[in-house]
Amino acid sequence: MRNYVFGTGIVSALTGGLALLRAMREDEPFTWRVALAWLSWGITLALAIGAIVDTRRARHGEFVAPDSPVSGKEPKLSRAARNIS
Known part of the structure; x- marks a missing residue:
């Protein structure tokens, strides 16, 4: 679970959202x-x-959509999950 929550995409999105919230506090139009x-x-x-x-x-x-960044890597990710469990 922590692999998902602390992924770089989520962390960067949250920090970007915090920056936008801080900018809204400064009474800018x-x-x-x-x-x-x-x-x-x-x-x-x-x-x-x-x-x-x-x-x-x-x-x-x-099933993973063909336009996904992980498309084609399913066997590798599945093997990695089995090795961790």
Whole structure:
């Protein structure tokens, strides 16, 4: 579980979100640039969560979409999971 929670994608998304929250506290006006920053953060978080889900599926031998970064690495991830357990 800690491999998923402390993955670099999730950590970077959370630190980016914290930076955006700090910027909102400084009473700056909400402009289109801020809206794009929040949209970008949401996309980054969604991609990080998607990578975690795909990695988990690959380790358990389930179907992984062909456009996933872990597509084609399922046997390797499955063997690594068996060696850890």
